[in-house]
Amino acid sequence: MSDLMLKAEAVHKSFGRLEVLKGVSLEVKTGEVMCMLGPSGSGKSTFLRCINHLEKIDAGRLWVDGSLVGYRQQGDKLHELRESEVAGERAQIGMVFQRFNLFPHMTALENVIEAPTHVLGVDKATAVAEGQALLERVGLADKVDVYPAQLSGGQQQRVAISRALAMKPKLMLFDEPTSALDPELVGDVLDAMRQLARDGMTMVVVTHEIGFAREAGDTLVFMDEGVIVESGPPREVLSNPRHDRTRAFLSKVL
Protein backbone atom coordinates (compact mmCIF):
# COMPACT_ATOMS: atom_id res chain seq x y z
CA MET A 1 0.00 0.00 0.00
CA SER A 2 1.43 3.34 -0.93
CA ASP A 3 1.76 6.22 1.45
CA LEU A 4 -0.71 8.26 -0.56
CA MET A 5 -4.17 6.68 -0.71
CA LEU A 6 -5.94 9.31 -2.78
CA LYS A 7 -4.57 11.91 -5.13
CA ALA A 8 -6.65 14.23 -7.28
CA GLU A 9 -5.15 16.47 -9.89
CA ALA A 10 -7.26 19.22 -11.50
CA VAL A 11 -10.41 17.10 -11.63
CA HIS A 12 -13.13 18.58 -13.82
CA LYS A 13 -16.70 17.39 -14.18
CA SER A 14 -19.68 18.88 -16.00
CA PHE A 15 -23.29 17.81 -16.26
CA GLY A 16 -24.31 19.22 -19.62
CA ARG A 17 -23.45 22.89 -19.46
CA LEU A 18 -23.20 22.99 -15.70
CA GLU A 19 -19.61 22.72 -14.54
CA VAL A 20 -19.74 21.04 -11.14
CA LEU A 21 -16.04 20.49 -10.50
CA LYS A 22 -13.67 23.17 -11.74
CA GLY A 23 -10.29 21.67 -11.07
CA VAL A 24 -10.11 19.92 -7.73
CA SER A 25 -6.68 18.86 -6.47
CA LEU A 26 -6.02 17.20 -3.14
CA GLU A 27 -4.20 14.40 -1.41
CA VAL A 28 -5.22 11.98 1.32
CA LYS A 29 -2.54 9.96 3.07
CA THR A 30 -3.10 6.36 4.05
CA GLY A 31 -4.84 6.16 7.42
CA GLU A 32 -6.07 9.74 7.24
CA VAL A 33 -9.62 10.97 7.63
CA MET A 34 -10.55 13.82 5.32
CA CYS A 35 -13.83 15.64 5.85
CA MET A 36 -15.38 17.71 3.09
CA LEU A 37 -17.60 20.60 3.99
CA GLY A 38 -19.49 23.00 1.82
CA PRO A 39 -22.92 24.28 0.81
CA SER A 40 -25.13 21.97 -1.24
CA GLY A 41 -24.27 22.13 -4.91
CA SER A 42 -20.63 22.85 -4.16
CA GLY A 43 -19.58 19.61 -5.87
CA LYS A 44 -18.38 17.65 -2.84
CA SER A 45 -20.72 14.70 -3.39
CA THR A 46 -19.93 14.64 -7.10
CA PHE A 47 -16.22 14.58 -6.29
CA LEU A 48 -16.79 11.66 -3.94
CA ARG A 49 -18.65 9.75 -6.66
CA CYS A 50 -15.79 10.39 -9.08
CA ILE A 51 -13.41 8.59 -6.71
CA ASN A 52 -15.06 5.23 -7.42
CA HIS A 53 -15.99 6.09 -10.99
CA LEU A 54 -19.74 6.31 -10.42
CA GLU A 55 -19.23 9.56 -12.31
CA LYS A 56 -16.72 9.86 -15.13
CA ILE A 57 -14.40 12.82 -14.87
CA ASP A 58 -14.03 15.08 -17.91
CA ALA A 59 -10.47 16.23 -17.27
CA GLY A 60 -7.71 15.81 -14.73
CA ARG A 61 -6.50 12.68 -13.00
CA LEU A 62 -7.57 10.66 -9.97
CA TRP A 63 -5.43 8.01 -8.33
CA VAL A 64 -6.42 5.60 -5.59
CA ASP A 65 -3.52 3.79 -3.99
CA GLY A 66 -1.29 4.71 -6.89
CA SER A 67 -3.51 3.49 -9.73
CA LEU A 68 -5.55 5.69 -12.02
CA VAL A 69 -9.31 5.50 -11.38
CA GLY A 70 -11.34 4.26 -14.35
CA TYR A 71 -8.65 4.76 -16.98
CA ARG A 72 -5.42 3.35 -18.27
CA GLN A 73 -2.77 5.74 -19.47
CA GLN A 74 -0.91 4.91 -22.65
CA GLY A 75 1.44 7.72 -23.62
CA ASP A 76 -0.62 10.90 -23.37
CA LYS A 77 -3.90 9.13 -24.00
CA LEU A 78 -6.37 7.82 -21.46
CA HIS A 79 -8.33 4.70 -22.29
CA GLU A 80 -11.39 3.88 -20.24
CA LEU A 81 -11.10 0.59 -18.39
CA ARG A 82 -13.33 -2.35 -19.19
CA GLU A 83 -16.36 -2.91 -16.98
CA SER A 84 -14.72 -5.79 -15.14
CA GLU A 85 -11.63 -3.68 -14.40
CA VAL A 86 -13.71 -0.79 -13.09
CA ALA A 87 -15.62 -3.26 -10.92
CA GLY A 88 -12.33 -4.61 -9.60
CA GLU A 89 -11.25 -1.10 -8.59
CA ARG A 90 -14.58 -0.37 -6.94
CA ALA A 91 -14.42 -3.61 -4.94
CA GLN A 92 -11.51 -2.08 -3.03
CA ILE A 93 -13.32 1.18 -2.26
CA GLY A 94 -16.23 1.16 0.17
CA MET A 95 -19.05 3.65 -0.18
CA VAL A 96 -21.80 4.66 2.21
CA PHE A 97 -24.74 6.60 0.81
CA GLN A 98 -26.95 9.28 2.24
CA ARG A 99 -30.04 7.13 1.61
CA PHE A 100 -28.37 3.88 2.81
CA ASN A 101 -29.36 2.00 -0.38
CA LEU A 102 -29.57 -1.33 1.40
CA PHE A 103 -30.98 -4.17 -0.70
CA PRO A 104 -34.55 -4.37 0.64
CA HIS A 105 -35.14 -7.99 -0.41
CA MET A 106 -32.22 -9.24 1.68
CA THR A 107 -31.82 -9.43 5.45
CA ALA A 108 -29.13 -7.37 7.19
CA LEU A 109 -26.70 -10.30 7.09
CA GLU A 110 -27.54 -11.15 3.47
CA ASN A 111 -26.81 -7.52 2.56
CA VAL A 112 -23.41 -7.79 4.20
CA ILE A 113 -22.35 -11.12 2.67
CA GLU A 114 -23.71 -10.47 -0.83
CA ALA A 115 -20.62 -8.89 -2.36
CA PRO A 116 -17.98 -10.98 -0.52
CA THR A 117 -19.58 -14.21 -1.73
CA HIS A 118 -20.49 -13.10 -5.26
CA VAL A 119 -17.64 -10.74 -6.09
CA LEU A 120 -14.69 -11.99 -4.06
CA GLY A 121 -15.76 -15.65 -4.06
CA VAL A 122 -15.49 -16.00 -0.29
CA ASP A 123 -17.19 -19.22 0.85
CA LYS A 124 -20.50 -18.72 2.56
CA ALA A 125 -19.57 -19.96 6.05
CA THR A 126 -16.60 -17.58 6.25
CA ALA A 127 -18.64 -14.68 4.90
CA VAL A 128 -21.41 -15.32 7.41
CA ALA A 129 -18.98 -15.46 10.32
CA GLU A 130 -17.30 -12.23 9.22
CA GLY A 131 -20.62 -10.57 8.51
CA GLN A 132 -21.96 -11.42 11.94
CA ALA A 133 -18.81 -10.06 13.56
CA LEU A 134 -19.13 -6.81 11.58
CA LEU A 135 -22.77 -6.36 12.54
CA GLU A 136 -21.94 -7.17 16.14
CA ARG A 137 -19.30 -4.45 16.16
CA VAL A 138 -21.86 -1.81 15.24
CA GLY A 139 -24.28 -3.10 17.87
CA LEU A 140 -26.62 -5.02 15.58
CA ALA A 141 -25.93 -8.60 16.70
CA ASP A 142 -29.65 -9.18 17.27
CA LYS A 143 -30.67 -7.76 13.88
CA VAL A 144 -28.84 -10.09 11.48
CA ASP A 145 -32.01 -11.75 10.17
CA VAL A 146 -34.10 -8.61 9.95
CA TYR A 147 -35.07 -6.93 6.67
CA PRO A 148 -34.05 -3.29 6.19
CA ALA A 149 -37.66 -2.07 6.23
CA GLN A 150 -37.92 -3.19 9.86
CA LEU A 151 -34.80 -1.25 10.93
CA SER A 152 -34.52 2.39 11.93
CA GLY A 153 -32.55 4.74 9.70
CA GLY A 154 -29.60 4.66 12.05
CA GLN A 155 -29.58 0.88 12.12
CA GLN A 156 -29.86 0.74 8.34
CA GLN A 157 -26.88 3.04 7.95
CA ARG A 158 -24.81 0.90 10.30
CA VAL A 159 -25.73 -2.17 8.23
CA ALA A 160 -24.64 -0.22 5.15
CA ILE A 161 -21.29 0.57 6.78
CA SER A 162 -20.85 -3.13 7.65
CA ARG A 163 -21.76 -4.06 4.08
CA ALA A 164 -19.02 -1.80 2.73
CA LEU A 165 -16.48 -3.03 5.30
CA ALA A 166 -17.19 -6.67 4.45
CA MET A 167 -15.25 -6.11 1.23
CA LYS A 168 -12.19 -5.15 3.30
CA PRO A 169 -11.75 -1.88 1.42
CA LYS A 170 -8.62 0.22 1.62
CA LEU A 171 -10.58 3.45 1.33
CA MET A 172 -14.04 4.34 2.61
CA LEU A 173 -16.21 7.06 1.10
CA PHE A 174 -19.09 8.53 3.08
CA ASP A 175 -21.65 10.64 1.23
CA GLU A 176 -23.50 12.64 3.89
CA PRO A 177 -24.07 9.47 5.94
CA THR A 178 -26.15 11.15 8.63
CA SER A 179 -28.14 13.70 6.60
CA ALA A 180 -31.19 11.45 6.20
CA LEU A 181 -31.34 10.48 9.88
CA ASP A 182 -33.44 11.74 12.74
CA PRO A 183 -31.22 13.76 15.12
CA GLU A 184 -31.33 11.17 17.91
CA LEU A 185 -30.06 8.44 15.57
CA VAL A 186 -27.04 10.36 14.29
CA GLY A 187 -24.86 9.53 17.31
CA ASP A 188 -24.73 5.75 16.77
CA VAL A 189 -23.66 6.14 13.16
CA LEU A 190 -20.99 8.71 14.03
CA ASP A 191 -19.72 6.39 16.78
CA ALA A 192 -19.31 3.61 14.25
CA MET A 193 -17.39 5.99 11.98
CA ARG A 194 -15.18 7.22 14.82
CA GLN A 195 -14.38 3.62 15.70
CA LEU A 196 -13.42 3.00 12.10
CA ALA A 197 -11.18 6.08 12.05
CA ARG A 198 -9.43 4.92 15.24
CA ASP A 199 -8.83 1.55 13.59
CA GLY A 200 -6.83 3.37 10.96
CA MET A 201 -9.20 3.28 8.00
CA THR A 202 -8.58 5.88 5.31
CA MET A 203 -11.80 7.84 4.97
CA VAL A 204 -13.22 10.63 2.85
CA VAL A 205 -16.35 11.98 4.52
CA VAL A 206 -18.73 14.47 2.99
CA THR A 207 -20.68 15.76 5.96
CA HIS A 208 -22.42 18.60 7.70
CA GLU A 209 -21.41 17.26 11.12
CA ILE A 210 -18.93 19.91 12.21
CA GLY A 211 -18.32 18.14 15.52
CA PHE A 212 -17.31 14.92 13.79
CA ALA A 213 -15.03 16.81 11.40
CA ARG A 214 -13.33 18.55 14.31
CA GLU A 215 -12.73 15.44 16.44
CA ALA A 216 -12.22 12.65 13.96
CA GLY A 217 -10.86 14.48 10.93
CA ASP A 218 -7.19 14.90 10.09
CA THR A 219 -7.91 17.32 7.29
CA LEU A 220 -10.87 19.50 6.52
CA VAL A 221 -11.60 20.67 3.02
CA PHE A 222 -14.07 23.44 2.38
CA MET A 223 -15.56 23.41 -1.12
CA ASP A 224 -17.71 25.96 -2.86
CA GLU A 225 -18.84 26.25 -6.48
CA GLY A 226 -16.69 23.40 -7.68
CA VAL A 227 -13.37 24.46 -6.18
CA ILE A 228 -11.55 23.92 -2.91
CA VAL A 229 -11.71 27.23 -1.11
CA GLU A 230 -9.46 26.24 1.74
CA SER A 231 -8.17 23.19 3.54
CA GLY A 232 -6.10 22.35 6.56
CA PRO A 233 -6.30 20.82 10.04
CA PRO A 234 -9.98 20.92 11.11
CA ARG A 235 -9.49 23.01 14.26
CA GLU A 236 -7.58 25.64 12.34
CA VAL A 237 -10.06 25.90 9.50
CA LEU A 238 -13.04 25.90 11.84
CA SER A 239 -11.78 28.37 14.41
CA ASN A 240 -9.78 30.57 12.13
CA PRO A 241 -11.12 30.48 8.57
CA ARG A 242 -9.02 32.53 6.19
CA HIS A 243 -11.55 32.88 3.45
CA ASP A 244 -14.75 34.96 3.44
CA ARG A 245 -16.80 32.18 1.87
CA THR A 246 -15.70 29.70 4.55
CA ARG A 247 -16.51 32.23 7.24
CA ALA A 248 -19.95 32.92 5.77
CA PHE A 249 -20.72 29.18 5.57
CA LEU A 250 -19.49 28.41 9.06
CA SER A 251 -21.43 31.27 10.57
CA LYS A 252 -24.59 29.67 9.21
CA VAL A 253 -23.94 26.12 10.40
CA LEU A 254 -22.10 26.61 13.70
Added chain:
Amino acid sequence: MRHWGRWVASVVVLVIAAVIVYSVVNNPRFQWGVVGDFLFDPRIVRGARVTLELTFLAMVIGIVLGVVLAVMRLSPNPLVVALSSFYIWFFRGTPVLVQILFWQFVGALYPKFSIGIPFGGPVFASVGANHLITTFVAGLLGLGLNEGAYMAEIVRAGILSVDEGQTEAAQSLGMRRILTLRRVVLPQAMRVIIPPTGNETISMLKTSSLVSVIALAELLYSAQLIYSQNFKTIPLLIVVAIWYLFFTTILSIGQYYLERYYARGTSREVRRQDFGRVMANAIRFRHP
Protein backbone atom coordinates in the same frame (compact mmCIF):
# COMPACT_ATOMS: atom_id res chain seq x y z
CA MET B 1 -80.29 -0.87 11.35
CA ARG B 2 -76.75 -0.07 10.28
CA HIS B 3 -75.73 -0.57 6.65
CA TRP B 4 -79.36 -1.02 5.54
CA GLY B 5 -78.29 -0.09 2.00
CA ARG B 6 -76.00 -3.08 1.89
CA TRP B 7 -78.78 -5.38 3.01
CA VAL B 8 -81.16 -4.09 0.34
CA ALA B 9 -78.48 -4.39 -2.35
CA SER B 10 -77.61 -7.92 -1.21
CA VAL B 11 -81.23 -9.03 -1.42
CA VAL B 12 -81.64 -7.51 -4.89
CA VAL B 13 -78.44 -9.16 -6.13
CA LEU B 14 -79.43 -12.52 -4.62
CA VAL B 15 -82.84 -12.42 -6.29
CA ILE B 16 -81.31 -11.56 -9.68
CA ALA B 17 -78.71 -14.31 -9.25
CA ALA B 18 -81.42 -16.83 -8.35
CA VAL B 19 -83.41 -15.88 -11.47
CA ILE B 20 -80.37 -16.35 -13.67
CA VAL B 21 -79.36 -19.66 -12.10
CA TYR B 22 -82.94 -20.94 -12.30
CA SER B 23 -83.21 -20.04 -15.99
CA VAL B 24 -79.81 -21.55 -16.80
CA VAL B 25 -80.49 -24.78 -14.96
CA ASN B 26 -84.00 -25.23 -16.28
CA ASN B 27 -83.37 -24.14 -19.88
CA PRO B 28 -83.20 -27.51 -21.67
CA ARG B 29 -81.38 -25.91 -24.60
CA PHE B 30 -78.22 -25.65 -22.47
CA GLN B 31 -78.24 -29.46 -22.58
CA TRP B 32 -76.40 -29.90 -19.30
CA GLY B 33 -76.48 -33.62 -19.77
CA VAL B 34 -74.41 -33.30 -22.94
CA VAL B 35 -72.03 -30.96 -21.13
CA GLY B 36 -71.52 -33.66 -18.52
CA ASP B 37 -70.98 -36.32 -21.18
CA PHE B 38 -68.23 -34.38 -22.91
CA LEU B 39 -66.53 -32.66 -19.96
CA PHE B 40 -64.05 -35.51 -19.58
CA ASP B 41 -64.21 -36.84 -23.13
CA PRO B 42 -60.71 -38.10 -24.03
CA ARG B 43 -60.53 -35.75 -27.03
CA ILE B 44 -61.39 -32.77 -24.83
CA VAL B 45 -58.93 -33.81 -22.14
CA ARG B 46 -56.21 -34.24 -24.76
CA GLY B 47 -57.08 -30.80 -26.17
CA ALA B 48 -56.90 -29.30 -22.68
CA ARG B 49 -53.46 -30.80 -22.26
CA VAL B 50 -52.27 -29.30 -25.54
CA THR B 51 -53.64 -25.92 -24.42
CA LEU B 52 -51.69 -26.18 -21.17
CA GLU B 53 -48.51 -27.22 -22.96
CA LEU B 54 -48.85 -24.40 -25.47
CA THR B 55 -49.50 -21.85 -22.72
CA PHE B 56 -46.63 -23.04 -20.57
CA LEU B 57 -44.06 -23.27 -23.35
CA ALA B 58 -45.15 -20.01 -25.01
CA MET B 59 -44.86 -18.22 -21.66
CA VAL B 60 -41.41 -19.73 -21.04
CA ILE B 61 -40.29 -18.48 -24.46
CA GLY B 62 -42.00 -15.15 -23.81
CA ILE B 63 -40.46 -14.59 -20.37
CA VAL B 64 -36.94 -15.63 -21.36
CA LEU B 65 -37.12 -13.49 -24.51
CA GLY B 66 -38.69 -10.67 -22.54
CA VAL B 67 -35.89 -10.57 -19.97
CA VAL B 68 -33.22 -10.75 -22.67
CA LEU B 69 -34.91 -8.05 -24.76
CA ALA B 70 -35.44 -5.78 -21.74
CA VAL B 71 -31.82 -6.09 -20.64
CA MET B 72 -30.75 -5.44 -24.24
CA ARG B 73 -33.01 -2.39 -24.40
CA LEU B 74 -31.29 -0.93 -21.33
CA SER B 75 -27.79 -1.78 -22.54
CA PRO B 76 -25.16 0.93 -23.01
CA ASN B 77 -24.49 -0.47 -26.50
CA PRO B 78 -26.64 1.39 -29.09
CA LEU B 79 -26.61 -1.50 -31.61
CA VAL B 80 -28.01 -3.88 -28.99
CA VAL B 81 -30.66 -1.31 -28.07
CA ALA B 82 -31.65 -0.93 -31.73
CA LEU B 83 -31.96 -4.70 -32.21
CA SER B 84 -34.23 -5.02 -29.21
CA SER B 85 -36.34 -2.02 -30.22
CA PHE B 86 -36.73 -3.42 -33.74
CA TYR B 87 -37.87 -6.78 -32.43
CA ILE B 88 -40.46 -5.19 -30.14
CA TRP B 89 -41.63 -2.85 -32.88
CA PHE B 90 -42.08 -5.72 -35.34
CA PHE B 91 -43.70 -8.36 -33.12
CA ARG B 92 -45.93 -5.94 -31.26
CA GLY B 93 -46.87 -4.20 -34.48
CA THR B 94 -48.41 -7.20 -36.23
CA PRO B 95 -51.44 -9.23 -35.09
CA VAL B 96 -50.56 -12.47 -33.32
CA LEU B 97 -53.07 -14.27 -35.57
CA VAL B 98 -51.08 -13.16 -38.62
CA GLN B 99 -47.85 -14.31 -36.97
CA ILE B 100 -49.31 -17.76 -36.24
CA LEU B 101 -50.48 -18.12 -39.84
CA PHE B 102 -47.12 -16.88 -41.06
CA TRP B 103 -45.21 -19.56 -39.14
CA GLN B 104 -47.62 -22.17 -40.46
CA PHE B 105 -46.83 -21.15 -44.03
CA VAL B 106 -43.15 -20.32 -43.58
CA GLY B 107 -42.36 -23.40 -45.65
CA ALA B 108 -43.64 -21.51 -48.68
CA LEU B 109 -40.88 -18.93 -48.18
CA TYR B 110 -38.09 -21.22 -47.03
CA PRO B 111 -38.79 -24.84 -47.97
CA LYS B 112 -35.52 -25.89 -46.36
CA PHE B 113 -33.49 -24.79 -43.33
CA SER B 114 -29.76 -25.43 -43.55
CA ILE B 115 -26.69 -25.02 -41.40
CA GLY B 116 -23.53 -24.16 -43.28
CA ILE B 117 -21.42 -21.33 -44.63
CA PRO B 118 -23.76 -18.56 -45.85
CA PHE B 119 -23.73 -16.93 -49.31
CA GLY B 120 -23.44 -20.16 -51.25
CA GLY B 121 -20.86 -22.01 -49.14
CA PRO B 122 -21.05 -25.69 -48.24
CA VAL B 123 -24.08 -26.99 -46.33
CA PHE B 124 -23.52 -29.21 -43.32
CA ALA B 125 -27.08 -30.15 -42.46
CA SER B 126 -30.47 -29.38 -43.86
CA VAL B 127 -34.05 -30.10 -42.88
CA GLY B 128 -37.37 -29.53 -44.61
CA ALA B 129 -39.46 -26.65 -43.24
CA ASN B 130 -42.61 -28.72 -42.91
CA HIS B 131 -40.67 -31.34 -41.03
CA LEU B 132 -39.16 -28.84 -38.61
CA ILE B 133 -42.11 -26.48 -38.24
CA THR B 134 -44.95 -28.78 -37.30
CA THR B 135 -48.34 -27.30 -36.54
CA PHE B 136 -47.49 -27.31 -32.85
CA VAL B 137 -44.15 -25.58 -33.42
CA ALA B 138 -45.80 -23.02 -35.69
CA GLY B 139 -48.41 -22.25 -33.04
CA LEU B 140 -45.76 -22.12 -30.33
CA LEU B 141 -43.51 -19.78 -32.31
CA GLY B 142 -46.41 -17.51 -33.18
CA LEU B 143 -47.53 -17.24 -29.56
CA GLY B 144 -44.11 -17.24 -27.86
CA LEU B 145 -42.26 -14.79 -30.09
CA ASN B 146 -45.18 -12.39 -29.90
CA GLU B 147 -45.35 -12.74 -26.13
CA GLY B 148 -41.62 -11.94 -25.89
CA ALA B 149 -42.27 -8.44 -27.22
CA TYR B 150 -44.95 -7.78 -24.59
CA MET B 151 -42.95 -9.35 -21.77
CA ALA B 152 -39.95 -7.20 -22.74
CA GLU B 153 -41.95 -4.06 -21.98
CA ILE B 154 -43.23 -5.51 -18.70
CA VAL B 155 -39.72 -6.51 -17.58
CA ARG B 156 -38.32 -3.15 -18.67
CA ALA B 157 -40.95 -1.31 -16.63
CA GLY B 158 -40.03 -3.53 -13.67
CA ILE B 159 -36.33 -2.82 -14.00
CA LEU B 160 -36.95 0.93 -14.32
CA SER B 161 -39.10 0.84 -11.18
CA VAL B 162 -36.09 -0.11 -9.06
CA ASP B 163 -34.37 2.87 -7.47
CA GLU B 164 -31.14 3.99 -9.15
CA GLY B 165 -29.45 3.93 -5.74
CA GLN B 166 -29.69 0.13 -5.72
CA THR B 167 -27.58 -0.14 -8.85
CA GLU B 168 -25.10 2.39 -7.50
CA ALA B 169 -24.79 0.53 -4.20
CA ALA B 170 -24.20 -2.75 -6.04
CA GLN B 171 -21.65 -1.14 -8.36
CA SER B 172 -19.83 0.46 -5.46
CA LEU B 173 -19.43 -3.03 -4.02
CA GLY B 174 -17.68 -4.13 -7.20
CA MET B 175 -20.65 -5.97 -8.69
CA ARG B 176 -20.79 -6.01 -12.48
CA ARG B 177 -23.78 -5.08 -14.59
CA ILE B 178 -25.17 -8.57 -15.15
CA LEU B 179 -24.57 -9.66 -11.54
CA THR B 180 -26.25 -6.47 -10.33
CA LEU B 181 -29.24 -7.19 -12.54
CA ARG B 182 -29.50 -10.81 -11.44
CA ARG B 183 -28.97 -10.38 -7.72
CA VAL B 184 -30.20 -6.88 -6.93
CA VAL B 185 -32.39 -5.34 -9.62
CA LEU B 186 -34.45 -8.21 -11.06
CA PRO B 187 -35.52 -9.67 -7.68
CA GLN B 188 -36.88 -6.24 -6.76
CA ALA B 189 -38.34 -5.70 -10.21
CA MET B 190 -40.28 -8.96 -9.72
CA ARG B 191 -42.82 -7.20 -7.51
CA VAL B 192 -43.71 -5.02 -10.47
CA ILE B 193 -43.27 -7.76 -13.07
CA ILE B 194 -45.30 -10.60 -11.49
CA PRO B 195 -48.85 -9.18 -11.53
CA PRO B 196 -48.85 -8.27 -15.25
CA THR B 197 -47.05 -11.55 -16.04
CA GLY B 198 -49.82 -13.46 -14.29
CA ASN B 199 -52.20 -11.46 -16.42
CA GLU B 200 -50.23 -12.35 -19.53
CA THR B 201 -50.27 -16.04 -18.63
CA ILE B 202 -54.02 -16.02 -18.14
CA SER B 203 -54.39 -14.08 -21.35
CA MET B 204 -52.08 -16.55 -23.13
CA LEU B 205 -54.19 -19.46 -21.96
CA LYS B 206 -57.11 -18.00 -23.85
CA THR B 207 -55.14 -16.49 -26.75
CA SER B 208 -53.72 -19.95 -27.43
CA SER B 209 -57.18 -20.83 -28.79
CA LEU B 210 -56.21 -18.76 -31.86
CA VAL B 211 -54.07 -21.65 -33.06
CA SER B 212 -57.31 -23.44 -33.88
CA VAL B 213 -57.03 -21.56 -37.21
CA ILE B 214 -54.06 -23.73 -38.16
CA ALA B 215 -55.96 -26.88 -37.14
CA LEU B 216 -53.91 -27.53 -34.02
CA ALA B 217 -56.08 -29.66 -31.74
CA GLU B 218 -55.95 -27.66 -28.55
CA LEU B 219 -58.99 -27.26 -26.32
CA LEU B 220 -61.15 -25.10 -28.59
CA TYR B 221 -60.30 -26.89 -31.85
CA SER B 222 -60.92 -30.28 -30.22
CA ALA B 223 -64.40 -29.10 -29.26
CA GLN B 224 -64.96 -27.68 -32.74
CA LEU B 225 -64.05 -31.05 -34.25
CA ILE B 226 -66.66 -32.73 -32.06
CA TYR B 227 -69.51 -30.26 -32.60
CA SER B 228 -68.90 -30.14 -36.34
CA GLN B 229 -70.00 -33.78 -36.27
CA ASN B 230 -72.76 -33.87 -33.64
CA PHE B 231 -73.93 -30.22 -33.88
CA LYS B 232 -74.02 -29.89 -30.06
CA THR B 233 -72.34 -26.50 -30.44
CA ILE B 234 -73.51 -24.75 -27.26
CA PRO B 235 -72.86 -27.59 -24.78
CA LEU B 236 -69.37 -28.12 -26.16
CA LEU B 237 -68.55 -24.42 -25.95
CA ILE B 238 -69.72 -24.59 -22.33
CA VAL B 239 -67.36 -27.52 -21.77
CA VAL B 240 -64.54 -25.40 -23.23
CA ALA B 241 -65.48 -22.45 -21.02
CA ILE B 242 -65.52 -24.64 -17.90
CA TRP B 243 -62.00 -25.90 -18.64
CA TYR B 244 -60.65 -22.40 -19.27
CA LEU B 245 -62.23 -21.14 -16.04
CA PHE B 246 -60.74 -24.04 -14.13
CA PHE B 247 -57.24 -23.31 -15.47
CA THR B 248 -57.42 -19.56 -14.88
CA THR B 249 -58.54 -20.19 -11.31
CA ILE B 250 -55.54 -22.44 -10.67
CA LEU B 251 -53.22 -19.86 -12.24
CA SER B 252 -54.66 -17.06 -10.12
CA ILE B 253 -54.02 -18.99 -6.94
CA GLY B 254 -50.43 -19.59 -8.06
CA GLN B 255 -50.02 -15.89 -8.77
CA TYR B 256 -51.23 -15.01 -5.29
CA TYR B 257 -48.50 -17.09 -3.67
CA LEU B 258 -45.82 -15.79 -6.05
CA GLU B 259 -46.74 -12.20 -5.27
CA ARG B 260 -46.59 -12.92 -1.58
CA TYR B 261 -43.12 -14.44 -1.96
CA TYR B 262 -41.70 -11.46 -3.82
CA ALA B 263 -43.24 -8.97 -1.41
CA ARG B 264 -40.92 -10.17 1.34
CA GLY B 265 -38.86 -7.45 2.94
CA THR B 266 -41.37 -4.76 2.05
CA SER B 267 -43.71 -3.23 4.52
CA ARG B 268 -46.53 -3.56 2.03
CA GLU B 269 -47.17 -7.31 2.23
CA VAL B 270 -49.78 -8.84 -0.04
CA ARG B 271 -52.83 -8.83 2.12
CA ARG B 272 -55.29 -11.66 2.34
CA GLN B 273 -58.06 -9.53 0.87
CA ASP B 274 -56.00 -9.19 -2.28
CA PHE B 275 -57.01 -12.75 -3.06
CA GLY B 276 -60.36 -11.39 -4.20
CA ARG B 277 -58.62 -9.04 -6.61
CA VAL B 278 -56.59 -11.93 -7.96
CA MET B 279 -59.76 -13.89 -8.59
CA ALA B 280 -61.36 -10.93 -10.33
CA ASN B 281 -58.29 -10.85 -12.55
CA ALA B 282 -58.90 -14.42 -13.60
CA ILE B 283 -62.36 -13.74 -14.84
CA ARG B 284 -61.46 -10.57 -16.70
CA PHE B 285 -61.15 -11.34 -20.37
CA ARG B 286 -58.78 -9.53 -22.64
CA HIS B 287 -59.07 -9.51 -26.38
CA PRO B 288 -55.95 -10.71 -28.13
